[in-house]
Amino acid sequence: MDSGDGSVEPMVAAVEQLVHYVRRRTTAGGLSHAAASTLTRLCQGGPRRLSELARSENVSQPSMTQLVSRMERAGLVRRAPDPDDGRGVLVTTTGLGVEVYRARKAERAAALQHLVARLPEEEQNAVRIALPALTRAIHEERASS
Amino acid sequence: MDSGDGSVEPMVAAVEQLVHYVRRRTTAGGLSHAAASTLTRLCQGGPRRLSELARSENVSQPSMTQLVSRMERAGLVRRAPDPDDGRGVLVTTTGLGVEVYRARKAERAAALQHLVARLPEEEQNAVRIALPALTRAIHEERASS
């Protein structure tokens, strides 16, 4: 009865605003979105082949070559030859890369925490149910396709 | 007791994934994020001065000049002289611009609707409480700064 199309569009706008709010407050290292996303993947999943990174970040191989070069120049990652395959390149995070990753993670957690803290208890609970539920729905959707 | 830092970071990731999910399914007109955002503002708020657009989109005036030029070339907007101020330029949406805006709005609403529909009733209710509450928190935060 309330789930008509009219009520869902404002919720999409809400999600966009939320990301914008959090990203604006995530400034450590002055990273672009592309660099931040790739750094996060490397920090969470360990060293990766360049082609593997390109695939998981949904960009072309040349784009990833250039992104890794810029990140290398900034001291965030290092290239190393893949011992198992002479053609391959393994991308690894540096100490600085890990530092920046941790700082950004803390910044965005603080931003959302700050926002949620403004809400009355009942709405805080709704947030703690809604966001994980939506993540689950995305993963289920992905698995079933 | 559950609102420690440990539980908030996955929620930030959830928001990012959610935006990614919705954006991937919003393809009408093949617009960039910058063009889509500016088109939405023009369609929702009516014709605007170029400098006003730059300010509200948080980009420099030269960036907006170029974005408007690309959007004009794509047939989405038109430049017109501001009758009240000879220095000014009014940016207006075209019929095509409005069409693309409506198509994109429908696409992203459908994407979120599709996702929410997978959830059990209780979690759907949590989503309908949480997202508007977070939007409200952002606006309150903005007003109090």
Next chain:
DNA sequence: TATTGTTATACTCTATAACTATA
């Protein structure tokens, strides 16, 4: 003199096509 918009220039991020080196 201050404001509005454009032009000039440069850097990031993206892509496709062509090339090199290894399997």
Next chain:
DNA sequence: TATAGTTATAGAGTATAACAATA
């Protein structure tokens, strides 16, 4: 010959500095 990565080139999006036109 197929795959991994790089180089070449081009367009979008961003910025700052310098400029033109109008208030």
